[in-house]
Amino acid sequence: MSSLFADTHNVVSILEKLDAAEGFEQIIDFLSGSYIHYALTVNPLIYISCIKQFWNTAFVKHSGDVTRLQALVDKKxxxxxxxxxxxxxQLDDAEGVVCLPNEEIFTGLAQIGYEKPSTKLTFYKAFFSSQWKFLIHTILQSLSTKRTSWNEFNTTMASAVICLSKGQKFNFSKYIFDSLVHNVDSSSKFYMYPRFIQLIIQNQVGDLSTHT
Structure with a gap:
């Protein structure tokens, strides 16, 4: 793989009211009470050897209309x-939105103060208030597949932000799974979602005390 771990991808969100977070207390409270709080903040001990084994052996398996990702870690x-x-x-988002229609995205972003009316499908964090910038940046760094270009985001992440703003659920589970599947054969394959992969490995393998 041309790139291994991306330090700015799938990071742990620190939703604490520290001095550096002054002025963002309302957004922190909102995210702390949301259905994505656990996914944002869970902080497992990541074993590099486990993540490498997973991605070096991962392949997509189709069975009827069911798609799974399969890999080996410690021969398990x-x-x-x-x-x-x-x-x-702990997302409970099976009935959540996958992606909103374009017109609903334009309308929804305008309703939360997006200051750059456009028909283009790339959106820019800089044109939101500081509160929304904080929320968008948190989502992008913790839950999206992005590794760089934090100022811009696509229709899928726009849908997620709009759903959160309206108290609706966005289907992050499907977004994350589809992204993992796409990563397997991607020309820019990397060690995607290490926090989440580590949690799954711990759940399915058990004792990882021999790893570093």
Whole structure:
């Protein structure tokens, strides 16, 4: 793989009211009470050797209309599906939105103060208030597949932000699973979602005390 771990991808969100977070207390309270709080903040001990084994052996397995991701860690089979991700990350988002229609995205972003009316499908964090910038940046760094270009985001992440703003659920489980599947054969493959993969490995393998 051309790139291994991305330090700024799938980071742990620190939702504490520290001095550096002054002025963002309302957004911190909102995220702390949301259904994505666990996924944002869970902080497992990541064993590099486990993550490497997983991604070096991962392949996509189709059975009827069911798609799974399969890999080996310590010669034990790891199976990942959308359902597994939903359970491990405590998301409860099976009925959530996958992606809103474009017109609903434009309207929804305008309703939360997006100051750059456009018909383009790339959106920019800089044109939101500081409160929304904080929320968007948190989502992008913790839950999206992005590794760089934090000022911009696509329709899928726009849908997630709009759903959160309206108290609706976005299907992060499907987004994360589909991203993992796409990463397997991607030309820019990297060690995606190490926090979440580690949680799944711990759940399915058990004792990892021999790893570093």
């Amino acid at each position: 089979k790891i199976m990942i599906s959308e359902v597994v991700i939903r359970e491990i990350l």
